[in-house]
Amino acid sequence: MLRLLPQSDAQILRGFIPNYLSPTHSSVQLHLPDAPDAKGSFVSAAVKSSASAAGINSSTRSGVLDKVKMADVATEGGKSVSRSRKPPALEVEGIGIEGISIGGHETCIMIPSMKVAFDIGRCPQRAISHDFLFISHGHMDHIGGIAMYIATRGLYKMRPPTIIVPKCIKTTVEKLLAVYRELDGSELAVNLIGMDVGEEYDMGKNFVVKAFKTYHVVPSQGYLIYAVKKKLKAEYLNLSGQEIKDLKMKGVEITDTTRTPEVAFTGDTTGEFITDEGNADVLNAKLLVMEATFLDEATSLKHARDWGHTHIFEIAELAERFQNKAILFIHFSARYSSETILDAVSKLPASLRDRVTPFLEGW
Numbered sequence: 067m068l069r070l071l072p073q074s075d076a077q078i079l080r081g082f083i084p085n086y087l088s089p090t091h092s093s094v095q096l097h098l099p100d101a102p103d104a105k106g107s108f109v110s111a112a113v114k115s116s117a118s119a120a121g122i123n124s125s126t127r128s129g130v131l132d133k134v135k136m137a138d139v140a141t142e143g144g145k146s147v148s149r150s151r152k153p154p155a156l157e158v159e160g161i162g163i164e165g166i167s168i169g170g171h172e173t174c175i176m177i178p179s180m181k182v183a184f185d186i187g188r189c190p191q192r193a194i195s196h197d198f199l200f201i202s203h204g205h206m207d208h209i210g211g212i213a214m215y216i217a218t219r220g221l222y223k224m225r226p227p228t229i230i231v232p233k234c235i236k237t238t239v240e241k242l243l244a245v246y247r248e249l250d251g252s253e254l255a256v257n258l259i260g261m262d263v264g265e266e267y268d269m270g271k272n273f274v275v276k277a278f279k280t281y282h283v284v285p286s287q288g289y290l291i292y293a294v295k296k297k298l299k300a301e302y303l304n305l306s307g308q309e310i311k312d313l314k315m316k317g318v319e320i321t322d323t324t325r326t327p328e329v330a331f332t333g334d335t336t337g338e339f340i341t342d343e344g345n346a347d348v349l350n351a352k353l354l355v356m357e358a359t360f361l362d363e364a365t366s367l368k369h370a371r372d373w374g375h376t377h378i379f380e381i382a383e384l385a386e387r388f389q390n391k392a393i394l395f396i397h398f399s400a401r402y403s404s405e406t407i408l409d410a411v412s413k414l415p416a417s418l419r420d421r422v423t424p425f426l427e428g429w
């Protein structure tokens with residue numbers, strides 16, 4: 067549940083109080099990780115006993131206990147820790163979405179049905195149950211929680227996550243993790259992949275992810291997830307099961323493969339990603355999660371560009387380009403109140419406004 071605060075209070079909260087302690091944040095973030103070893107008991111005793119049952123040695127265990135302590139802090143501060151699974155915070159076009167996004171503070175958008183999280187400025191508890199993490203760029207509000215995410219999955223004996231980062235920052239991320247391994251004494255097992263714009267990775271379960279071009283002040287990229295379906299070719303539709311089997315045995319390709327753009331996530335970018343011809347599928351994805359950092363005249367379009375961000379005015383201007391069924395605006399500047407955000411969205415051209423949802427978790 068969102069609790070709306072007067073603008074000044076909300077701004078103070080966003081400015082000075084760690085997000086896991088903010089009243090608006092707790093209802094979304096402080097859930098149990100969906101971890102096989104946690105079994106709904108996110109309390110220090112249970113974690114300690116699972117650590118000792120697993121025969122974790124003493125040097126590793128001290129790392130474990132540090133993390134347990136941190137979990138306890140979050141539990142006490144959050145007040146409303148849920149011990150059951152909660153439905154996603156938002157559902158658009160049948161796709162459940164969770165997370166938090168405040169420009170400059172933290173962004174982590176999760177799609178539980180695909181087990182994927184996009185960016186991880188801090189590490190929401192719910193992110194831990196997602197096997198894939200796709201990082202758009204190296205700014206702290208998008209990557210700051212990476213080590214905690216990997217470490218907590220290790221703590222719960224979950225399979226090492228697959229993390230995709232822009233290829234040009236992979237070595238730096240490896241160095242960062244090496245430092246954390248030294249500090250923490252833990253393995254931080256991870257399948258870290260560097261990917262360039264245009265490259266793809268097969269996520270299994272009929273999903274493929276492709277990196278697309280975005281325009282920010284540091285190297286960046288967005289991610290587009292396609293649903294891949296195989297259908298029997300039209301000319302074989304009338305064949306019997308045995309005939310199809312025989313063709314298969316002979317090595318005949320009997321299926322057509324179709325790809326549908328399902329979910330696109332931009333990360334931080336100027337509006338130039340909208341007019342980039344290589345990004346046609348991004349504007350055709352069923353759900354587009356895009357940044358809309360600036361919303362009013364107080365910030366000019368030029369200023370937004372200089373800072374590598376999108377202004378809602380240029381989104382309005384390019385409204386007819388968006389073919390998406392649903393668009394989720396994220397990463398609003400922390401200066402805005404939820405009322406200001408809703409007001410700005412209400413002024414979009416009608417054809418676009420009806421498909422836009424501002425993501426207000428964290429506000």
Ligand SMILES: [Zn+2]
Pocket residue numbers: 169170173205207208334397
């Ligand atoms: Zn950002």
Ligand SMILES: [Zn+2]
Pocket residue numbers: 203205282334
């Ligand atoms: Zn950024």
